Amino acid sequence: MMDSDFVHPLKVFDLAKSQRRFLYASAPMVRYSKLAFRQTVYEYGTDLCWTPMILAKEFNRNQFARDSDFTISTSGPQPPTIVQFGANVPLELARASSLVAPFASGVDLNCGCPQSWACAETLGAALMERRELVRDMVIETRERLRQDGWGVGKEKDINSPKGRSVSIKIRVHKDLRKTMDFITTVLGPEQDRHIDFLTIHPRMRSTPSSTPINVEALQILTDTFGDRVPILVSGDVFTLSALPFTSPLLASTSPTISSSSGGHTTTADTKKKPLVEIPKLAGLMSARAILANPALFAGYETCPWEAVETFMNKVARAPLPFKLTLHHLSEMCAPGMGPNKSTLITKAERAAMLNCANMVDLVDFLDEKREIKRS
């Protein structure tokens, strides 16, 4: 891989801004956001692709963990990739970041995972109570990358092929003042912040993902910090046309595309709420919705057949375990997260798909279904 294969994430933010649109990101998703999926969403307009969370300690110590947790493309375009780590020791995050820096555009620290095993080990969301530790982790990581020869000067290194980003993904606290303190500490000095950008998942650790995101908290946090650091939102980005807030950056978003899915339509959610304006938000990150519809950021309301085909082509070159491939396809063939609930195949057909025993069966099954829908 060549240095010129890498684009600085802050440059990607700038590019989106110059096009007067949000930056589009696919979320870190344990099990799912592996190379073939990242390549698929990249082909459909996603600007930055997160890996699943990788445990830094294991990654540093174990070659098998490295081989299985992080795969990159050695031929064809490498999507701008952010490697997310779970860590709670500065040296561990710094070391793991040093290992992946030659192969990724940036590294990210997960401060949002709510699972009890993670919190019990002070990983993920438990870090929301440890702001100094988070600050120390990002400072040590920057320093290690700088010593390794990477450009970690943020905007100063935006055009350098050696430029790399260090970022974090957080949740919010019940008392938003704690989140303000957290961000203030982690950002550090006004003129030389410790992180390149920030992703906010505006739910508390205890909030179920069925509860809508806290748009008011997002508005306050972006109003307060959005001029100092580019901010992405993670949560409820279901389609570009049905966001739970509004922004001047949506004005020039291209019209959404209804997929010619053949349409097994079920009930649509037509609830309308007045939308809060979030002018200082820079980007959108999607997890559940992009899993169901990798073409989301190309403006598709539901998953098109073409995206299934693209995914299968990517899987052929960057293989996934067969069961995982099936999981992905059942997500892509099921009703998505947006208001349009039409699907590529029926529920019964989906059940039949899950009975496919191997890739050959699966490819035949998909070809047959697609052919039937065409005719």
Ligand SMILES: Cc1cc2nc3c(=O)[nH]c(=O)nc-3n(C[C@H](O)[C@H](O)[C@H](O)COP(=O)(O)O)c2cc1C
């Ligand atoms: C299957 C799955 C795996 C996830 N794994 C991670 C992860 O590894 N790291 C992380 O920070 N968040 C993880 N999340 C949380 C998402 O990145 C995201 O913040 C959350 O799902 C809200 O976004 P959504 O409404 O677009 O789904 C995961 C979510 C899902 C559904």
